[in-house]
Amino acid sequence: MTLVRRGHAAAFEVVYERHATAAYSLAYRMTGSRPQAEDIVQEAFLAVWRSGARYDAARGSVRTWLLGIVRHRAVDALRRSGPYERRRVDDEGLEERLPAGERTDVEAARREEAREVRAALGTLPGDQRRVVELAYFGGFSHGEIAAILREPLGTVKGRMRLGLSKLRGALAGIEAEPHA
């Protein structure tokens, strides 16, 4: 049984290797703080480990689950911090920072995936993209966003819905032509 459990730890290490960069990138994007991002990623991975779930590193659902935990923890951290901190939701100043050792095929594919999602986001009108990013990466409610942008609540909700719908369409285009 020791071997089995050690097998679990080894399986978990594979999960970490596969998803740590995505988790850390998201946490850093949301908080803008490396120490905070490290805390969030550590908590999220240990929550997955302690859940006792069986790990299938190839399953996309592990990543969706893990990144969901990261986002929630980051939103909690943002809500504890001041409003100034929570406004840093654009990508300015962020660059792809990966040491040479990280540039494996898997990581190259992941970076390509990130570029595709950013390209799809880039097809949205600016006002739609802004409300989607403030909500998702900034953790703001639609009421808070309406106050920040001085727009009616209905307008903000409408832009969120239109923005996501267009993003869905743009992603479907990428899926149809994965190497275009």
Next chain:
Amino acid sequence: MTGDRCDHGLDSGAYVLGALEADERETFERHLLTCEACREEVRELRVAADALPLAPPRIAPPPELKDRIMAVVCEEAELLAAAGPQADRPEREAPAPRDPWWRRRLSLRPAVAAGLAAAGLVVGVLAGVLAGGGDGGTGAREVVAQVRPAGAAARVVLRDDRATLVVRGMPAPPANKVYEVWVQRGNAQPAPTDALFRTTRDGHASVAVPGTTKGVARIMVTAEPDGGSRTPTSQPVVIASLA
């Protein structure tokens, strides 16, 4: 969009982005139960929302982060291995228990508990009463609660006919969930309270249990959808027996 056929359709984007206020979210979720058009739209928009966390520029975490996480994982794996062949059996493989969940004890095996305690982790194992408990007050007592996951601890501080639940080392509830406190009188169905809570980053929380403790046999905690539930939807993570 499919939701255009429905007056509530406007909320679908904010819902998927987690940007509705708690009361609006509850209303919309109730609406989803009866509206196929909105359910379909939420499914479509969720595909887009699920892609958003992949968008940030990729930044590698520092190697020390992996070392820290794997050190904890390996330590806990060793402890579980030392605790015996069944210690790490996933819960869902356990045979379906016949008792309702509120009558069951948490399935923390003594051997696991011993192993964790030996490692210096604080584990609440068996319900017990510490007369004149550790908070220094007169007329106060503490009840150590059964708790999971291993490594977490919980106690109930009783003063007069009021109770305060204190948890330590408890992970945050799963995404879109909160912890909800339940009270059980006698063998009745556990009753919901409006005590909903999350934990701090350190896993701490201190929660006043609403109402009097007179006649209360147990205080329990489950993870429930945001806004709480009227009947429990998950297994308890804390059980404190007061009687």
